[in-house]
Amino acid sequence: INGQYPITQNVTVVEGATANMTCRVDYNDNTSLQWSNPAQQTLFFGDKKALRDHRIELVRASSQELTIRINDVSLSDEGLYTCSLFTMPVRTTKAFLTVLGVPGRPEITGFTKPAMEGDVVTLTCTTSGSKPAATIRWFRNDKEVQGTKEVNATGKSFTVRSSLQFQVDKRDDGVAYTCSVEHVSLSKPYMTTEVLEVHYAPHLEITHSLIIPQEGQYFKLECVSIGNPIPEPVEWSKDGGELPDIERMIVEGRELTITTLNKTDNGTYRCEASNHLGSSSAEYILFVYDPNALGQHGPDHALIGGVVAVVVFITLCLIIVLGRYLARHKGTYLTHEAKGAEDAPDADTAIINAEGNHVHAEEKKEYFI
16 A cells, blocks of 8 residues: 555646546555645545635545545636645645636627728637637638737637738628637637628629510610619610600610610610719610511521531532542553553554554543543
């Protein structure tokens, strides 16, 4: 028994929780066990409480074990606790109590709604009370971006700040910036999100309902606008003046509808809109076709192109086939011309045979033509 030391374990708890400190021995002959705090103040001697602290209470006291409980643990409770076995000499074993400071819920500051396009914005995320210092991560619409970190000690815990600085444009309108705080004391990160609102000047485009507008058709133009605030109202004009035929030309918000097209509708149509950051316009040149001149459905460019391609392809194939055919037959005729001379028994006959072949040669010339 003289050689044995008390057995303890290090303990880690979150601030505000309860810490159980256990000290035991395998064999004991009624020798007392004692717990003392980092300041070497005795907390319990056996089952007798020595320090007046209502947070500290006895769990179990026997000849082989002394377990005490510290309720509502604070950061200042952290440190080395000593268990003593009062043999001769006294045997001691130390246990470290680690107290984790839980980070506060993060806050994002620095953004004043709305921002104007081109403004430089600084977002700062702050969390205080963490021990050890918490980690802050930033996300722009779920994609991580890097911030600038600053850690300050406040007493035994830490205040952590992280800042993002960037110039905003229209693509930042509606973007969510999320600050995520990670810490060993948290089962999942604390998060907070700031959704940006960015004001920017308008941009307009005109879309049209028909590719080839024809007389008698129903035709619609739409003035598609982006801008924040939404640019309103939309003003329509034709050839620099007011719309000439309000009976057939109906304006509903961003849309201009011409109920029955005719040739007098030809011209340049313009839409304009503005917000407090600027104004924008877009133009569309309307040409109304005569359906009789176009045929029933109008020109089918794809069909015409297809026909031309097929004709070109067939022509190329014919040229290649004919060329190969002529080349092959030209060789055959030359061979036959030579045969008359080769088969002759003597030179005189060869000349006669060759002359006789001139008749066939004339026929061949006709063939080539």
